[in-house]
Amino acid sequence: MTGQVRTVDGRVAGRRGQETRQKLLDCLREMLSTSPYRDVKVIDVARMAGTSPATFYQYFPDVEGAVLEIAEEMAKDSVELKELVDGKSWAGKSGTTTSEELVDGFLAFWRKNDAILRVVTLGAAEGDKRFFKIRMTVLNSVAKPLADAVKDLQAKGQADRAQDAAAVAGSLISLLASAAEHQKAFTSWGVKIKDLKPTLAPLVYLGVTGKKAPK
Amino acid sequence: MTGQVRTVDGRVAGRRGQETRQKLLDCLREMLSTSPYRDVKVIDVARMAGTSPATFYQYFPDVEGAVLEIAEEMAKDSVELKELVDGKSWAGKSGTTTSEELVDGFLAFWRKNDAILRVVTLGAAEGDKRFFKIRMTVLNSVAKPLADAVKDLQAKGQADRAQDAAAVAGSLISLLASAAEHQKAFTSWGVKIKDLKPTLAPLVYLGVTGKKAPK
DNA sequence: AACTTGTCCTGTCATGCCGTCAGCTTACCG
DNA sequence: CGGTAAGCTGACGGCATGACAGGACAAGTT
Structure with missing residues (x-):
């Protein structure tokens, strides 16, 4: 097994959490295709996903970390x-x-x-x-x-x-x-x-x- | 003529000014080769050049503007x-x-x-x-x-x-x-x-x- | 030497994003 | 219904951004 999906602070993500996480990834992917990489901000991704920056940091250490996730997919x-x-x-x-x-x-x-x-x-x-x-x-x-x-x-x-x-x-x-x-x-x-x-x-x-x- | 070098607010740069400007470009070039583009900050470039961020903004609109300059060279x-x-x-x-x-x-x-x-x-x-x-x-x-x-x-x-x-x-x-x-x-x-x-x-x-x- | 002029630099400030934490809300389960 | 863990966010200190006004400086003028 690849192990369950975990938040940055170690909790295991449940159904709702995984949905939020996925939504953030989707929005980030969207942002990457519409604005320069250098200008992609956590706050924009969070806003687009209808959530707060703090939530983003629950699932990813930083923008780069989330990008890596998308890349691995x-x-x-x-x-x-x-x-x-x-x-x-x-x-x-x-x-x-x-x-x-x-x-x-x-x-x-x-x-x-x-x-x-x-x-x-x-x-x-x-x-x-x-x-x-x-x-x-x-x-x-x-x-x-x-x-x-x-x-x-x-x-x-x-x-x-x-x-x-x-x-x-x-x-x-x-x-x-x-x-x-x-x-x-x-x-x-x-x-x-x-x-x-x-x-x-x-x-x-x-x-x-x-x-x-x-x- | 390519026209004189000008500051962002329209002044013509003199000898000293051009030196400072060039030093900023050199430091930026250096930074680009040692750290990820996304992490290059104005404040770091300015510090390396022994000057202040405000000075940087006298000569370039932003990091990208300065990068363009280097690229054109x-x-x-x-x-x-x-x-x-x-x-x-x-x-x-x-x-x-x-x-x-x-x-x-x-x-x-x-x-x-x-x-x-x-x-x-x-x-x-x-x-x-x-x-x-x-x-x-x-x-x-x-x-x-x-x-x-x-x-x-x-x-x-x-x-x-x-x-x-x-x-x-x-x-x-x-x-x-x-x-x-x-x-x-x-x-x-x-x-x-x-x-x-x-x-x-x-x-x-x-x-x-x-x-x-x-x- | 005092003055003038124009260049050059920086202190400071308002703004906005970053990244963290405590604490509140929600969902699930016995 | 109460306990527990998941899920979310407001708020905060910290730092980068970008604008401005004013001081420092060099060079020439009187």
């Missing part, structure tokens, strides 16, 4: 990303499909969790181990199976053995993450979002197989 | 990045060198401006137009010449014409930016930093030319 969801790579084929035409679905699925996940991932990314970049770990959980859910796929192809002589499989997978996932984070940047380069998949997918295919994508 | 420096691509050759072996130097130079620039770029990236992701513009200035200093290079190769039939040059360049720059931002992530994948260049450079080469990198 999201990290759990990220297991679904494994399916984008696990057991997929990279041979010929089906490899193209695999890479396209990977790009699509990954971008969609990132878009869905946009706001919280922004904060996680910042925290990780600033050297916070907890955020870093969460970010790794998300990226690993794709990077691990992808590295395995590369190793597999290398073993079968269908990919460049000189490349470090983990480094290749990591770079590609970084590519997807960054493209996902800054979709707006592309439009300002005159690139339409729909042009993004046709560009990223061949890069992924190229990185994994070392071959040019077939038409 | 950095954006100016980013013109040096153009040299990494402008007039370089992508043919054969020298193409490999070009891509390697591009990766190296870009990662170095990002490492040098680590802290401020983190904040700029966050601001841009949160939709702040000013930060977004600064980020684009930095990325464009490489993306523009890179897109030109791709177009050039396409015209000469040495690259896939079906690809959108701007999208390719943008994706590759995104790749570099993201790898640069999260160099730590790679080490946790068991990838050494020195393995990063040999992985990224071929990807860049592949993206630009559509061909596998020569040995």
Whole structure:
């Protein structure tokens, strides 16, 4: 068991308490997606949830603590990303499909969790181990199976053995993450979002197989 | 002329004033690289600069305003990045060198401006137009010449014409930016930093030319 | 040296958020 | 119905914010 939900001062939270707690998390998530992280205040979250700041501090040590909670929830969801790579084929035409679905699925996940991932990314970049770990959980859910796929192809002589499989997978996932984070940047380069998949997918295919994508 | 430096209340800053202002900026830059953005307080910056919070507010509207200043300075420096691509050759072996130097130079620039770029990236992701513009200035200093290079190769039939040059360049720059931002992530994948260049450079080469990198 | 002018800095104050605690209310159970 | 633990909040000291007025200072003028 993960143990019951507890308040900061050690009480176990009952039905009503968990509801309040959840409402606070929901409101915080909402706030994160509408105002800059730096400006998210406990008092605003509490007000939005129709409760008082003191209540917030009953359930979370501070804003960061609550954010971590939301992030961990999201990290759990990220297991679904494994399916984008696990057991997929990279041979010929089906490899193209695999890479396209990977790009699509990954971008969609990132878009869905946009706001919280922004904060996680910042925290990780600033050297916070907890955020870093969460970010790794998300990226690993794709990077691990992808590295395995590369190793597999290398073993079968269908990919460049000189490349470090983990480094290749990591770079590609970084590519997807960054493209996902800054979709707006592309439009300002005159690139339409729909042009993004046709560009990223061949890069992924190229990185994994070392071959040019077939038409 | 960019116009003289002015205080918030409109006075022109003299020699001494500019020194104080600069010292505040330097201390803020220092703070950004040692503590989380969310926790950077005016009072700490002022204390470190041996002055009072009121003085800070003479020169900057708020922390964000000062951060923008630092970011703009950095954006100016980013013109040096153009040299990494402008007039370089992508043919054969020298193409490999070009891509390697591009990766190296870009990662170095990002490492040098680590802290401020983190904040700029966050601001841009949160939709702040000013930060977004600064980020684009930095990325464009490489993306523009890179897109030109791709177009050039396409015209000469040495690259896939079906690809959108701007999208390719943008994706590759995104790749570099993201790898640069999260160099730590790679080490946790068991990838050494020195393995990063040999992985990224071929990807860049592949993206630009559509061909596998020569040995 | 006294005076003037404009720059530069800070003490102080009102305001608002933070984070804690004591104590009140509510729900559940025997 | 009374006991117990959960749930909530008003109130408070502390600190950051941001505005202002006034004092310190440098440099030039008479």
